[in-house]
Amino acid sequence: MAAIGWIEVSDVYCKGCELCVTACPQAVISLDMERLTHKGFHPAKIVKEGCTGCAICAVVCPDSAITVYREIIKAS
Amino acid sequence: MAAIGWIEVSDVYCKGCELCVTACPQAVISLDMERLTHKGFHPAKIVKEGCTGCAICAVVCPDSAITVYREIIKAS
Amino acid sequence: MAKELIKGNVAMAEAAIRAGLEAYFGYPITPQTEVLEHLARRMPELGRAFVQAESEVAAINMVYGAACTGVRVMTSSSSPGVSLMQEGLSYIAGTEVPAVIINVMRGGPGLGNIAPAQSDYYQSVHGGGHGDYHPIVLAPASVQESIDLTVLSFELAEKYRNLAFVLSDGSVGQMMEPAELPPMQPIVKKNYDWAIGGKGTREKRILTSININPHDEEIANLRMLQTWFEIKKNEVRYKEYYLDDAEFLVIGFGTSGRVALSAVRKCREKGIKVGLLRPITVRPFPDEVIIELAERVQGILVVEMNQGQMLDDVMIAVGKKVPIEFYGRPGGVIPFPEDVESEIERMVSAKLEIVNNPRVAWLDRMLHR
Amino acid sequence: MAKELIKGNVAMAEAAIRAGLEAYFGYPITPQTEVLEHLARRMPELGRAFVQAESEVAAINMVYGAACTGVRVMTSSSSPGVSLMQEGLSYIAGTEVPAVIINVMRGGPGLGNIAPAQSDYYQSVHGGGHGDYHPIVLAPASVQESIDLTVLSFELAEKYRNLAFVLSDGSVGQMMEPAELPPMQPIVKKNYDWAIGGKGTREKRILTSININPHDEEIANLRMLQTWFEIKKNEVRYKEYYLDDAEFLVIGFGTSGRVALSAVRKCREKGIKVGLLRPITVRPFPDEVIIELAERVQGILVVEMNQGQMLDDVMIAVGKKVPIEFYGRPGGVIPFPEDVESEIERMVSAKLEIVNNPRVAWLDRMLHR
Amino acid sequence: MHKEIMIAGYGGQGVLFAGQILAYTAMDIKMQVTWIPSYGPEMRGGTANCTVVISDQEIGSPQVAEPPIAILLNLPSYDKYEPLIKVGGVAVVNASMVDRGAIRTDIRTIFVEASRIAEEIGDTKLMNMVAVGALLAVLPELDIKEVKNALRLHLPSRHHALLPSNYLALERGFDAAVSQGHG
């Protein structure tokens, strides 16, 4: 039984503080240096596979910018 | 060697609170019910022999009204 | 209800209760403490909120909090304590929530003394706190008025979402007189559309004195001034005595107005055509009637228990049209009727001039008594 | 000394140091904080006393303590913070010890905002604290004046054993301008015959604001008023611009006076005979010159960043001799020269009337902009 | 009618209550009345005084510069207020606590052994009522009956057992004054 996860980062709230980047145990988050939000921040995004949906990123995000999804994959 | 003592109570300061009366271990102080100070209080005074000059009365007097004298009497 | 012999301070406290006071927060200070003490007993027995606050600063901020919920709330204090409330008062004014403040004035400045005085007029009337705001200020001269104006203060505070002061002094506060208390009003739960209390099923509400954008704050300021002009139009109150044929006018509020009345009576007995105007609302100030009276009198004597504070408002109203004389007793001294009487006689017999500052001649007289 | 580009707040702080400031007690608040921050660095390095107090209440009472020793002492704050000082200020006044208070005014009432405003005029000038007292109030309109008036405030406070306010605002405080600081004055140990500091070989001294007997308090009050009249005689300061042939007079203090100057210039360019009076001492108020000017102008425009506070002092001075118009921007808004310019033009071209309350027409204009 | 009465003595001598009972009486007979105490920062057994003004029209000042009528219950009060009494006025003095005669000759002074009489009645606390009784002898506007009435109406009922002795005190004071030729 494994879990796969995904996060969505809201452009409205994310301020590119990188706390989630540092906190993610799977190290799958980075700031998107290609994009600026309308407030002028580089928002966070998942950049690699491996998110487990553990929600640690959401726990540290001061701006409640992250929505975390998780699906339990039954071991086949 | 014994000590004999004496106290003087100032009419200016004494308010007749009786704290010295209660505190005197020799029970030699009373209020002078015959007299009123100009503020209208019955002042304390020594009414019996036996004062030892221990100054306990002065220690409890809230109005610093008491002067204590003491003489050491050499045992003859 | 029958009249009872009742002390000014107690009368205000009980009147507040009967007017539906739901919460009181205060701190002891002479000569006001009986207000707090009466409420300490009465409020809990009625199941209403009473807190002896840690300070006047805390008290006024507790009042602020309760006022935001829309209940009838009050504090009381005396001069130094009211000074400590100035920040809180400015916040309450800026948030436009209703609250009643009783100030039983005493001699100042500083710790001064506990005798009756009227030297917080400027502080109450023109704002001792920062920013532009316009409290309603009612000045009782008797125990009955202390009652009536306390009740009125709640009504006005609520009607206009404003601060209402009862500006009393140690004399009216400490005095007993026969007076009639109003019947007990039931407490009505008002559902103000501005009050907070948990949003329930409605939209959330915010009560704040912030307008971080100056242009918004300006708009708020102007709106509050508009309300003020409304108050000024509707709520001016004063008492007139012997004014119909008066050739000279005495103006005094609260205790000094009351003392002046005795003096005016004595003078009338002597045939002097003098009348008295006693402002009840010192803010809104009854300037219109004064402007009118100034048209027909030969001289005006302002009597106060201070160095001349309401005097300025009289001067603004009169505008150098008539000579204005001043008689003040600052620092906790109450003038006696005889004092005022001789001032009236002096005014009547003197060759009066319109001067820029009536305090100058007054000080001179006081120093050369 | 050469001119430097210096911020108003820093300029006041450094000027105070050079004037011999020996102790500062304050609490951070925008837009004043640079005063405190500058002194946080400078005072300890000079071995002088600096304490960031726990609050403005504490700060003013620390000032009170230090003032009793006869040193040059100061605090600084902005509107809400100054409201919290009212009790302490009244005590200092009542004790007659010298102290300097800087108020860098911001938009109110309440928390309001941090933009420049002038709505603490009444509070400073007529006493936000309880009791009768009469602080000296100096209103700078530029960084250079911020410096000069800070220095002056210490001198006047000491000379008359009184409170001296520097009544600045967020604009003057935050602005940088070229200005010249005075040279560093050595600190002179003054042996005032009233200051406390341990009795040593002299008689003990007491400093208190109490006069428990109202008659003593009255005497103290009258003595202080006498001192005040002395101050009024000696210390009135103002600036005149284009007044010689002026047919219209603009009056404004501090920032609004400064803005008005631009407007007056523009109007002069257009040939309008308008002049400006800018009170430097808003207390003592320059009423004599205004009375004089009122004799020869056709209209007076009072410009303030509030709802009309100094306006009252102008009205008292002028009486109803000349039409008085008001233009105010409350709540943190600074008028632009163009605004004042069009107000002047309106005044010049309108059929002016003497009214009882110029605020009424003004509010109307503001609401129908 | 306009009467100004000052009552002064030690705190604890019933000064304030004596004033209040006069005020109640006046109120009950539908006069205008004010009562005001001196209130000091020192709530600690110094002297106390109060002023009662009774009038048939609105009362201007509850305070009086020169009281025409005074009840002075001890020596310090007598010393302090005797000089202030209005010419032609009257002072009721508790002779039990005052060891001197009158200085003023332009006022009428009624010496009553109020404390002694109260002690005779059996309660030194009634001294104030004795003095009030004496005053009533020269204050016909307030009938002693009305004062008794006021006591009955306004003394809290838990103290009603004390009414008879209070009445007696009033009467004894009244008689003492009358017997000296006052009233």
Added chain:
Amino acid sequence: MHKEIMIAGYGGQGVLFAGQILAYTAMDIKMQVTWIPSYGPEMRGGTANCTVVISDQEIGSPQVAEPPIAILLNLPSYDKYEPLIKVGGVAVVNASMVDRGAIRTDIRTIFVEASRIAEEIGDTKLMNMVAVGALLAVLPELDIKEVKNALRLHLPSRHHALLPSNYLALERGFDAAVSQGHG
């Protein structure tokens, strides 16, 4: 002479310093000058702006309703202040951070790739000086020499190593404006 210049951008873009260096220059050449920042309750990297007024007579207001001259260093500032510029005025815009053209046609707009040029010089922080240089092309009252002088005189000496690159930034900005036909 009376010039009113507003400079706006993000906090951290050197907005306040750019204004100060203009103010210093004016002061050194004995003009009257004021500089005033916007100061917000949120000291947290929002937008920043300041206003510099340079004049040959006493300056009335340090604040300006419609600045005739503006340096706008990023898009939010450009969006916010473009509409406010006085008719006939001039805006220097940091084209590197603005992805649109001018809307106003009644003012002169100078687009300078200030960030890019600063990067070329080797320090993106010099972007503000590039923009100032561009402004100088249309502000003959302030000679670029005087501005350099002011930098030398008023930059704390620990930063003097940076003077040459600052000078260069000014020049590059100036040239960029001139090359577009401004000045």
Added chain:
Amino acid sequence: MVTIIKPENIVYSRSHAFTETSTSYCPGCTHGTAHRLIAETLEEMNLVDKTIGVAPVGCSVFAYNYFDTDFVEAAHGRAPAMATGIKRVLPDKCVFTYQGDGDLASIGMAEIMHAAVRGENISVIFLNNAIYGMTGGQMAPTSLPGQKTTSSPLGRDVELQGFPLRMSEMIAKMDGAGYVVRRSLHDPANIRKAKKAIRTAFETQMHGLGFSMVELLSTCPTNWGMNPVDSCKWVEDQMLPVYPLGDFKVSESVSELRF
């Protein structure tokens, strides 16, 4: 991946106790974290409709914009007094203050102490970031010895400028206090514990068990002059030794609460 983006798979999303307004806090400032914990707790406890928040003066002055509850804005330091005024007339509502360290421990010292000693039945969320954030980084009573701030430019000199104030320890001394703890917001584990504490504080209030306070160690990247990640590290390395985490007062009745 995108296939898992469906409502039933959401394991974490923005609390409904928030409005849509995004905060004015600096990037990475843990004021936001504290807000999130409060919002989530109010939502979980079903208190959104009956809560009145009291905002302080400080960086969180606009807290009233962020929560979807009724809110008032107090004068600097006076939030506990204002909350008292509200709670005394609305004893059944949930009333909480949110206060910074300057607000609570400096100017508001008397009000917080007396609310506690009165056992005022309110909850206090106390953000200790060892600095005055809003006014631009002056020393707070909680600033660390040696800490450089704009009003202690050479570092806080304890001889002249006093020692750090440990509010929780002091308030815990008072009989009126039901629940007083210190937590930190510098890493996920501590954030989780902080949330638990906030929950306990609100439960304490709703069960009428007296004054409750949660002190939260928080960052101020802007005025500390550090990035958010380093700021969290600074909390751990520098603040924790001076402000040990722990439960300073858990009254018996509070310890028996089950929720």
Added chain:
Amino acid sequence: MVTIIKPENIVYSRSHAFTETSTSYCPGCTHGTAHRLIAETLEEMNLVDKTIGVAPVGCSVFAYNYFDTDFVEAAHGRAPAMATGIKRVLPDKCVFTYQGDGDLASIGMAEIMHAAVRGENISVIFLNNAIYGMTGGQMAPTSLPGQKTTSSPLGRDVELQGFPLRMSEMIAKMDGAGYVVRRSLHDPANIRKAKKAIRTAFETQMHGLGFSMVELLSTCPTNWGMNPVDSCKWVEDQMLPVYPLGDFKVSESVSELRF
């Protein structure tokens, strides 16, 4: 007997640190006792010439009349702030405040706490008589549970009116405090200990060892409605259990003081 009345036999007489003014305190009020201990200590330590006292607002408002030292009169509760202002500019002088429990623990809470946390080098003599004496007997923060006062006519109800505040215990928690103890004035032995404590407080100050405070349990016969002797008994029976005597903070350097 009278023969022994000669100067050389005097074992106790009124302190020369007093003026001749007799106090306005009620008979038997131990405010006077506290004054006496201070006067004697100042005299013994030779500090009369270099002392500045700060009087509070309370029954001791006129303290300045009784001591033969320079004196100032503070606003209610602000004595520690005023003393700070004085001490900072006159660091070599002896500066002490004399404060009642309403003054120090209610309105002056913030000022006393911050003077202590700053380690302000002043001495505070804190008279705890569990009541507001001067204003006629209202509840103080130190009033006992159930105590009847004019503002708690049915007895202090801790649920509504809060719990007694133990200031010494709290202040002792602060790093800036050098010496914080509680003593009582209800009998000779305790009065002697109180004097020793006052001496230690002043020594602490004169050695620059930080904030010192002596809390003194004191009587208010007038507002307690008891005679002075019963009042002392009430202190012993009722107050001691709530306010245990003891040394709550004696810093190492203070404990090493020898005098």
